[in-house]
Amino acid sequence: MHLIETRDLCYSYSTSKEPVLNNINFIAGRKQRIAVLGPNGAGKSTLFRHLNGILKPKSGSVLIRGEPITKANIHEVRKFVGLVFQNPDDQVFSTTVEQDIAFGPCNLGLDEETIAHRVDSVVHMLGLEDLRDRAPHHLSGGEKKRVAIAGVLAMEPQVLILDEPTAGLDPLGVKELFDFLNALPETYGFTVIYSTHQVELVPEMADYVYVMEKGEITGYGTPQEIFLQDDLLARAHLELPSLPRLIQALQAQGINIESAYTYQDAEDAFMKAFGKEPLPREKKEIPVHSDLEHMSDHQHIHPHPHLHQE
Numbered sequence: 462m463h464l465i466e467t468r469d470l471c472y473s474y475s476t477s478k479e480p481v482l483n484n485i486n487f488i489a490g491r492k493q494r495i496a497v498l499g500p501n502g503a504g505k506s507t508l509f510r511h512l513n514g515i516l517k518p519k520s521g522s523v524l525i526r527g528e529p530i531t532k533a534n535i536h537e538v539r540k541f542v543g544l545v546f547q548n549p550d551d552q553v554f555s556t557t558v559e560q561d562i563a564f565g566p567c568n569l570g571l572d573e574e575t576i577a578h579r580v581d582s583v584v585h586m587l588g589l590e591d592l593r594d595r596a597p598h599h600l601s602g603g604e605k606k607r608v609a610i611a612g613v614l615a616m617e618p619q620v621l622i623l624d625e626p627t628a629g630l631d632p633l634g635v636k637e638l639f640d641f642l643n644a645l646p647e648t649y650g651f652t653v654i655y656s657t658h659q660v661e662l663v664p665e666m667a668d669y670v671y672v673m674e675k676g677e678i679t680g681y682g683t684p685q686e687i688f689l690q691d692d693l694l695a696r697a698h699l700e701l702p703s704l705p706r707l708i709q710a711l712q713a714q715g716i717n718i719e720s721a722y723t724y725q726d727a728e729d730a731f732m733k734a735f736g737k738e739p740l741p742r743e744k745k746e747i748p749v750h751s752d753l754e755h756m757s758d759h760q761h762i763h764p765h766p767h768l769h770q771e
């Protein structure tokens with residue numbers, strides 16, 4: 462049984478001439494990191510809004526832990542599958558950041574002590590200590606985004622869905638969010654599903670990739686499998702990330718170098734191509750841009766032991 466499964470899911474908005482989702486078969490398993498890629502208007506957000514019951518299929522089905530979403534279980538589904546919207550203004554609306562984060566847990570009917578505990582946990586996790594008394598509508602876009610993520614995490618979902626989570630974040634914000642999301646499956650057993658237009662991130666932060674185009678899934682596989690398909694990428698307006706693109710260009714010029722997609726694999730491939738032994742993995746760190754390094758003691762996003770660890 463999959464955590465999330467759609468079967469031949471079809472959907473049209475009342476105003477749409479064409480189906481916005483056409484026979485979507487999507488699955489997500491435990492502890493997976495899944496990227497959904499595709500051009501503007503492909504249907505990524507519309508798919509995500511089905512996965513926690515905000516939208517109802519016109520035909521086909523959405524199964525959560527093997528069960529269709531019904532009026533009777535929608536409350537449980539929303540606890541289980543947390544959705545962070547693309548635009549944080551759609552999600553952040555209370556008088557203070559703290560109240561905003563407490564909103565979801567309050568709606569779950571939790572007692573005050575549990576709510577306070579959960580708010581403290583996610584405030585710490587997302588480095589929001591300095592913002593907790595601020596008015597959310599006065600925050601910057603990136604700050605609002607972190608508040609929106611905190612509000613969803615405070616519900617303690619098992620599946621976290623993020624619609625373009627890195628949009629509007631500065632480079633440090635992207636790196637920290639990236640490290641944070643990458644830690645969630647292993648540390649807490651979360652499944653993380655996200656859409657992005659930043660293909661550079663995908664080899665480092667996805668186990669599986671779906672490619673969508675005009676309401677259909679046109680590709681599914683590991684990042685390596687997807688990035689080998691030139692036609693698929695071109696149709697979906699996707700570029701190959703720069704490391705495999707560079708390596709392919711060198712290979713095309715007859716240089717003997719192994720294919721690689723992640724930073725570490727590319728480093729190993731270059732070391733071997735230069736006749737050197739790859740460095741032991743544990744000693745290596747992905748370099749951070751020097752401008753970011755001395756900023757890195759603020760706004761940390763760190764996993765927190767209070768969140769239900771497996």
Ligand SMILES: Nc1ncnc2c1ncn2[C@@H]1O[C@H](COP(=O)(O)OP(=O)(O)OP(=O)(O)O)[C@@H](O)[C@H]1O
Pocket residue numbers: 474475476477481499500501502503504505506507508547
């Ligand atoms: N509330 C709505 N009412 C009518 N049409 C909508 C609505 N929301 C989205 N659409 C249309 O549905 C299609 C799919 O939109 P969706 O937002 O799901 O795409 P997306 O892949 O998330 O795009 P993007 O990358 O731009 O965020 C688009 O043609 C869009 O104009």
